[in-house]
């Protein structure tokens with residue numbers, strides 16, 4: 001198992017995996033096992049991946065809190081633009 005580096009830009013993805021067992025009904029009837037979190041990062045010119053598990057990683061950017069923060073940042077910018085207009089001649 002690959003060790004996920006802490007000094008790299010990590011992309012997290014939620015994925016299903018098939019075990020390949022012909023007797024496995026989970027893989028036969030659905031997308032496979034999971035979903036599980038996987039980390040992807042670049043090491044030189046190679047793309048590396050590491051298995052995380054069912055728990056959402058702490059550094060995952062697709063959290064509700066992150067989305068909320070981005071939305072409030074956009075709102076602040078809009079407000080700044082509005083207040084700047086009366087200053088113009």
Ligand SMILES: [Zn+2]
Nearest residue numbers: 019024026027
């Ligand atoms: Zn399976």
